[in-house]
Amino acid sequence: MIFQPTDKAKRILVADREFLARGLKPTLFGDAFHNSMRASWPAFFAGFAVYFLAMNLIFATLFQLGGDCIANARPGSFTDKFFFSVETLATVGYGDMHPADVYAHLIVTVEIFTGLSTLAVFTGLIFARFARPRARVIFADALALGPHDGRAMLMARLANARHSAVTEAEAELWFIHAEDTQEGRRYVRFHPLKLTQERNPIFALSWTLFHPIDAESPLQGLSSEDLAAMEARFLLVFNGHDEASGQRLIVRRAYMAADLRFGHVFSDIVTPAQQEGDPPEVDYRKIHLTEAAAP
Template sequence: MKAQSPNTRPVTKNLGGINSTLVEQEERRQDLGFGTKLNDAYSRLINKDGSFNINRVNDSFWDRLNLYNRLITMRWSKFLGLVLLFYVSENLVFASFYMLAGPENLRGLLDVTDGSTFGQFWGAFFFSAQTLTTVGYGHISPVGYVTSLIAAFESMIGLLAFALVTGLLYGRFSRPVAHIRFSRNAVFAPYLDVNGWMFRIINTRSHQLIDLQVEVTLSRLEAKPDGTRYRRYYGLNLERAKVTFFPTNWTLVHPITSESPLHGCTPEDLKESDAEFLILLRAMDDTFSQVVHTRYSYRFDEVLWGRKYRVMFDSSHQGIVRLDLDKLDDTDPAPLN
């Protein structure tokens, strides 16, 4: 979206015989969904991990927990740690039930332990693990209705729990994720006969992404005639917003022409307006045949002025292009036009 020229006469709309310039301007206003009221300076809209910098309050417990989404999207180390914690905790709980029902009601328990309370508890713990997983080695078996009822209930819990964990594992493996790495900083660099705002991305995985599309929006604070500040959004036109293949790195460029909202901006202007560049990337994952997306943002203090990106690849290795991912963030001085 191009910034409106100051000399452009605002278009009015007739609403029941009343011309409303404000309604027309509101209908043409671009908004990503954050609204104009987020005007606290020095707070980003999109975090570095792509999540929104919004803290919800007064929502219900279950809405806040959002258990399935958390288990699907959390890190693998945390997920496996929770599975292990649940497995151990459940066996500890049922081992305690077996001890409360009486260790004498577990036939064969004294034969595999030293007879101490501690030994009997761990014998009950391992019997619980065998019952939970339906392994059932057979050297310990329940005696009486109470202990048999506990064992039957634990078997049912085990079947349900492993079915859920299997579903979560499948969901985590089958969920396509865009493993896109963004350069640490964006840059203002010379571009053709003008300057350009740029950032660079790479695909960190060997799988193929096709039909990549990128949208960039500038968010900044502006002042109304009465002096109050509100947040406004400008879509930044890119030199190239779509590519068919993505085998190497891609430097995306917004040319700063006279029609750009960044025309004439200085580092001080971006800081004063609490500027943030919001990025949305969509692509087709060739492995999963599904659309993947990722979000990112650069704030005004994450933009380097008078720098350009260093070349990441060369083809001097027996005709094979070599891409050095460690050079993604490397820049060199480049005086602006």
């Protein structure tokens, strides 16, 4: 197949940042499975409904071209042929109307094959969508940069919104920025940020990640103005083994330079027990809250 690029711009989303892409060959049907998995449930069923309606309109038109080829259908009635097509495509077959000649039998044969194939495909897609693991991880809306344990730290926080634990949890934090080369060309650089603890044996409630701002950190000495000029972004990637589904979970969250709060730390979301014997309280409503660090 010859690749034929197009000048039409297409909006794409990469790491929560929008781009206009040109020169790509459209892949609406060539990548139908991927598009079906990415679509929301309302969009998925809306697309199925449009397909179902279009197929029945096509077959109803073919029956209409055959004249009065459907027994017990009103002469010339496109409506009767449309609903006969619906019954045939769904393999229902109420028996009120049936093919009356060879032409109608041929069209019915093709339609039944199409209906069985469609049922198999959409059943598989629905199962794949339900079986796909989805992590309910809450990411804090911002990053904090402030003191922790006597050192300057970049902090990110996430929480598990499900009651089941995630084992073998791992997190990666990346610093992404634009940089001009000596030749004057602008490139995007990716720097992994070393974390004090990048693995968590049991991720059940919340987890705060810490990156020390020291001589080895690419963030050393950078201000908010510097980060804005560098078009800086941060990418947090989380993955782990979900005990409930037995599958691997992968989820990510991107942050812009404006989402970094200098001189702040995250507010505590765990309240100790007020009385002996009572369990501590975890308030997920505070997951996004930060406060100015003590001078």
